[in-house]
Amino acid sequence: MRGRGAASVSAAGLVVAFAAGCGSGAATDDAARLASGDLQSRWWTWAATEPEETNPVADEDGSACAVNQADDVWFLAGTFGTKAERSCPVPAGVPIAFPVVNRIGAEADCVDFMRTAEGSVVLDGEAVEADRYSGETVTVTGAEGNPVTGEAGTFSATGCGLWVQMAALPPGKHTLEIRGRSGDFATEVDYSLAVARQ
Structure with missing residues (x-):
């Protein structure tokens, strides 16, 4: 699926590009990183738990950033193929994880998707x-x-x-720019992140 729409994932696949915010640019240490299957399963479930009005992927300004977040990782979302600017509070001491561009579907869908998948992330x-x-x-x-x-x-x-999986950001304000693309699908998200003091 490109853009919005309710398509059967098993039949049509789903493409959603997501941008997220992180602060100091340091990757998480190996002990704090989620295994890739766990990360993807948890993130997709998190993104699919809300209707459009409160969905973090459909969010235009960051007002849905804190919806259904877990205690051990803070997820950020991108868009359905559009540009967005979001301001989000982020808790101190919690690692951040997000996709730059991603897909779920059949195995063949991923093979095709990854041939042209590219992106960039710039933190501060x-x-x-x-x-x-x-x-x-x-x-x-x-x-x-x-x-x-x-x-x-x-x-x-x-x-x-x-x-991207990142260590917890230091307190203060951070900027995050996400650009993702695969084939004719592209996303662009700019985050302004505010990390509270513990």
């Missing part, structure tokens, strides 16, 4: 390197009426994309 003026996940089985649970998967319930699919 410094480039951040993304990890490449070529494709693995993920489990996603979506809520009724969500615009991400377009379906309710739990299903398995192949997940892939460019992903």
Whole structure:
């Protein structure tokens, strides 16, 4: 699926590019990193838990940034192929994770998607390197009426994309610029992140 719409992930696949915010540019240490399958499963479930009005991917200004966040990782979202500028509060002491550009669908969908997947992440003026996940089985649970998967319930699919996991940001304000592309799908998100003091 490109852009908005309720398409069956198992039949049509789903492309959503996401941008996220991080502060000092330092990658998370190995002990704090989520395994790629766990990261993708958790992120897609997080993104698919809300209807469009409160969905973090459909969010235009950052007002949905804190929706359904876990205690051990702070997820950020991109867009359905548009540009967005968001201001988000981020808790201190929590690692941040997000996709630059990603997809779920059939295994063949990921093979095609990753051939042209590219992107850039700039945190406080410094480039951040993304990890490449070529494709693995993920489990996603979506809520009724969500615009991400377009379906309710739990299903398995192949997940892939460019992903970033970062250590917790120091207190203060940070800027994050995300640019992602694969084929004719592109996303662009600028985050202004405010990390509270502990």
